[in-house]
Amino acid sequence: MRVATLRTSDGCRAARIDGDRAILLQFADVRDLLERPDWLTQAKAGGPDVALETVAFAPLVPRPDKFFCVGFNYLAHIAELKMEPPAYPSLFAKFARALIGARDPIAMPHASEQVAWEVELGVVIGRSVRAADRATARAAIAGYTIVNDVSVRDWQMRTRQALQGKTWERTTPLGPVLVTPDEVDDAVDLRIQTLIDGAIVQDSTTADMQFSPADLISYISTFVTLDPGDIISTGSPSGVGLSRTPPRWLRSGETLTTRIAGIGELVNRCVDEDAWAPATSKAP
16 A cells, blocks of 8 residues: 655645545545554545646655654665674654655755765654564554655764754655555565666665664664654665765755655755745646
C-alpha cells in the first residue's frame, strides 16, 4: 500500500495512492492516519479521487513528533570520508519547519555558500515502541519513504554538533509516499540515487548500510519512545559534495532529484529563500 499527505483547498488530507489516482481519506495527514491502530484497514476506505498528476504533495508527515537522522551509516560513504565505522549510530534531529513536499522548491539560505545534498531512506514508525528488540522494531515500521537531508555544511562544520547545519527551514524534502514494507522487501537492497540537473551524483544501494532500520529503531527506542508518524532518516551513501575535489555545492536554479527504487522520487528546484513558495494542487 501507498499513502501520502496532499494539499487541498481545505488543507492537508491523507490519501491512498492507487496507480495514477489519489483517493482522499478522512484524515488530516499521514500521521493522523497512522495513529489509528487499524490504519491499514482505514486506508482502504473509499473517497473522492483525483488524478495523481494534478496533486500537490505536502511533506509526508508535516509535523512529526520526532525526526531522527543518522550520520555515517553507509560503509562506502564512511570510506570516502576516510573514517572508521562508528560503534554506535551517530544521531541528530530535524524540526518540522525544515520539511517540504516532494515537488516544493528548496529555500537556499543567504547565510551559506555550501548547501549540500544527501539522499536517504526514511523509515516511518507505525506503532509506539520503547526498548524494542529487533523483531519488535521491525514490526513497528509502517513503511518507507524518501528524504534528502539537504545540509548547510559551513554552519554544520562550525562545531562538532551537526544540528545547526541540518534543520534549516524549508530545505528537507520528505515523501512523496509511504510504501509499506511488503512492497519493497523490507528495503534491504533498494537502489538509491541523487541527480543534479539530470546528472547522477549519488548511486548506491540500501544494502550498504551498517545499521539497518530495525537496528536503529531498537537503539533509539532504548532511550525514547517512538510513536506513530515519527521519522528516522537512515543516512546517506557515498557521493556527497564535501568529498569531491573541489567540493561541489548546490546553486539556485539547479534541480535536485532524489530516487529510491520501489518508492519513487522527489524533484525539487533550488531557489533563493526569498522566492520560496510551496507547490499547489491543480486538482479541482
